[in-house]
Amino acid sequence: MQPGQFDYRCATITATGLPDSSADGLMSIDALPMAADRVAALKEVRRILRPGARAVFTCAEWHADAPLPHPRMATKWAPLIAAAGLLLVDQFIDNGKQARQLRLYKLWLEHQTELEQRFGPTGQSLIEEARMGPGLLTPNYRGLLLTV
Template sequence: MLPASSPVPAAQPVLDAKESAKQVMFDQMWTRLRADPLLEELNVQAYGADYPYDVQFFSSCTRTTLDLTLAGLQVTPSSVLIDLGCGMGGPGQWIARESGAYLVGIDLSQVAVEAAAAAATSYLQPGQFDYRCATITATGHPDSSADGLMSIDALPMAADRAAALKEVRRILRPGARAVFTCAEWHGDAPLPHPRMATKWAPLIAEAGLLLVDQFIDNGKQARQLRKYELWLEHQTELEQRFGPTGRSLIEEARMGPGLLTPNYRALLLTVQRPDIDQ
């Protein structure tokens, strides 16, 4: 059974100059990616048996990621589920299909939400989903109205991560959970980037959320390194077929291995809004 009434669609977000520039960049990226299967083909090679074949995505999502997200969220057919930074929508649609939850996908890119909505028509039941354009820190979703929230490789992209977690808490119902992927830097090695200094547990606590569970994805470095190798092997194709996006991928493939050292820890975190606000 679906919720008695779906959430009221949010108005178009009010963006500052940086957010507007980012929106244009992501719109251009998704326009190219949605029309070309090359990256998906390379992901299949890089991920092997853990590749989620029935999910359209552009992230580090695996079958294990989906299974852990579904278990952590504990959503049901009567739940409202937010997919924050949904991209083309695949992971959220898989969770909604498996759980029966009503899905609200949110992304900065209008191109992404249009692609996700189009894909959902053949993946989910009619009336089971809604997609809208908004930011990670200003979703436009009503207070205390979400029964679950997921964010695969998107929440850490917020310029203000503390604000993003506070927004998660605001829209979750008391007792509801969120699951998101992120990374931390451990050990004494110099930080490869200032944003790797983030320690997520203190930010989660400051946002008024409880850290319920933590999964360390020990296989991510190997998968990502293999993907970078494949991108470099297909450099000419990527640059020709994806333009500026392809060039960005090649730059990432050259710089990324410096990040994926033993000090890098890929995480999947489950958090919960307390039943009773502190």
Template sequence: MAVATPPSWTTGTAPNSFAALPAGRLGTLGGRLMRLLNRAQQREIAHLLGPLTGLDVLEVGPGPGVLLGLLGRTARHVTAVEPSREMRALAIRAHAGAIADGRLEVRAGAAAATGLPDASVDVVVSVNTVAIWPDLDAGVEELRRVLRPGGWLILSWHGGERPSRASRPLLLREELLQRIEDALRARFPDVRRTATRRCTVFEARDTAG
């Protein structure tokens, strides 16, 4: 018996199997389309992060792996946790060389269940996944757990100063954006919300360390 996909905390309905939580042949097609449609957002977040020299990074929900490649250019090691089997396959295929070299790992997992040890990464980043998590608080709690002292969490969602036409139906109401900010403030001493051209970005830092 197939396991039902849990509803997202923002909508109360299960994410679709095309682009939100890709599954099957349709999901693979959706993942390939995401490579094109979300590339600009991924680049903006990579620019925001800057060089990650000597740092261990976790990406939650990498999809087909566009940002993974950008993170892997400077990070010491990148781990990706992805609940979609189809997206894991695309990401692994795209980064086979880095995986073989031991610089990158793609594994099954989700925001609330990364499978990583406590305090094991310096940076956690997730682009366009936070609104489809089943449990916002459980996800933030887990990502706080795996961060080292002084760590940095970046959660990004569609929006920004000039959202694309394709992303406009996905924009979150202010009350939902505020819920994300509140969940972060309950666990991190330093939280801010900013905007790039295409992204609404939440940054949380543990100032200890």
């Protein structure tokens, strides 16, 4: 590819199909928490990043002694990042994430029929999340922007 060009690929989060050390950077918006094996997903990030390249991702973190309210929430991301052989460079707490997420859930419910017609099972999954999600957004839920 020429400098400044890009292409889109469809792959899994743990097997991107990209060559080793081929990415100048990586950005993930709330996708890593969906991985069944988060450490494997983070190892794939490490594998495809060039030396000195950075990955930035958003996620949620549950920070309480109470049990996790949903398996998509990680208790702490820092140990998962370290287990994957990555270094956590920066962490930003996103105090506005809950309000944005609640607004998104409201919109999904308002457009339920359209989502289900257009996206089928994926649309139905979004509606299920919109119904369940507000109960997860407690003071123990924290939105993060992490840089590795």
